[in-house]
Amino acid sequence: MKNQVLQGLAGAALSVFMLSGTSFAASEANRINVQATGNVPLQLNVFECGRVLARDISIFNPAADKGVSMKMAVPCYLITHPKGTVFWDGGLPDALIDKKDGLEYYEGAFNFSVKKTLISQLEEINIKPSDIDFLALSHLHVDHAGNANYFSESTWLVQDNERTIAFSKDAGNYGFIPHDYAQLKNSKTVKLNGDHDVFGDGSVVILSTAGHSPGHQSLWVDLPKTGPVIISGDLYHFQKNRENYGIPIWNSKKESIHSFARVDNILDRTKAALWIQHDMPLFKSLKKSPAFYE
Numbered sequence: 001m002k003n004q005v006l007q008g009l010a011g012a013a014l015s016v017f018m019l020s021g022t023s024f025a026a027s028e029a030n031r032i033n034v035q036a037t038g039n040v041p042l043q044l045n046v047f048e049c050g051r052v053l054a055r056d057i058s059i060f061n062p063a064a065d066k067g068v069s070m071k072m073a074v075p076c077y078l079i080t081h082p083k084g085t086v087f088w089d090g091g092l093p094d095a096l097i098d099k100k101d102g103l104e105y106y107e108g109a110f111n112f113s114v115k116k117t118l119i120s121q122l123e124e125i126n127i128k129p130s131d132i133d134f135l136a137l138s139h140l141h142v143d144h145a146g147n148a149n150y151f152s153e154s155t156w157l158v159q160d161n162e163r164t165i166a167f168s169k170d171a172g173n174y175g176f177i178p179h180d181y182a183q184l185k186n187s188k189t190v191k192l193n194g195d196h197d198v199f200g201d202g203s204v205v206i207l208s209t210a211g212h213s214p215g216h217q218s219l220w221v222d223l224p225k226t227g228p229v230i231i232s233g234d235l236y237h238f239q240k241n242r243e244n245y246g247i248p249i250w251n252s253k254k255e256s257i258h259s260f261a262r263v264d265n266i267l268d269r270t271k272a273a274l275w276i277q278h279d280m281p282l283f284k285s286l287k288k289s290p291a292f293y294e
């Protein structure tokens with residue numbers, strides 16, 4: 001099983017991220033006008049789900065920082081709502097814990113490593129993946145879907161276009177590794193075309209933010225004590241990438257610009273915090289499970 005995971009990663013490494021410049025129809029329908037009310041008692045746990053060394057961050061913005069390397073975080077999140085639980089993003093595969101020097105990926109542009117398994121962090125809080133009600137992944141790249149198969153008994157909340165590609169012969173061309181999420185194929189699934197209010201009360205809302213992948217999504221979480229946060233997915237990869245609105249080489253430029261503007265508008269209006277998932281300074285500043293945000 002572990003060897004299969006690693007072979008899957010290695011085999012896919014050369015075929016990923018081939019569609020730079022391709023444009024897809026934006027999911028502008030079904031938008032939800034999120035509001036910060038703080039009136040649902042949510043909890044949010046943050047887990048470490050691997051690390052990425054990016055050896056040249058100009059891959060995230062060809063206009064800047066040629067040859068500069070960066071260590072990047074790979075978090076996963078659990079949201080506990082009175083009516084159920086949502087797991088957000090699947091991190092890098094736990095099986096990478098056996099690769100002491102990490103795994104070279106995308107012709108050495110990245111090194112992926114895992115120092116602490118997700119499953120061990122869930123055990124710390126007495127949760128089994130099968131306890132989770134809903135799984136939502138920002139998108140299906142390996143550093144966000146690596147442990148997706150753990151959650152095959154959850155209800156999968158996925159943009160219809162992302163799922164269609166994921167199970168097509170084109171999956172590799174979008175940087176998806178079907179082995180990572182193969183067991184979700186027969187999961188109970190809610191196919192989305194735009195935003196989705198998970199519990200119907202505005203507290204946990206999937207926001208359609210296409211661009212990095214055709215069905216990329218971010219997550220609005222209206223925490224009563226902490227205040228609202230938007231968990232970015234790969235809308236941006238790190239703080240400077242946000243400040244200069246850098247567009248990675250494999251994104252749809254048109255859709256990315258659209259999604260940047262959309263999220264900026266929500267942040268301005270609601271004063272939500274933006275948690276850029278891969279941003280290491282931000283990740284280091286967050287309290288990790290078993291501690292949680294309220």
Ligand SMILES: [Zn+2]
Nearest residue numbers: 141143144234
């Ligand atoms: Zn990523």
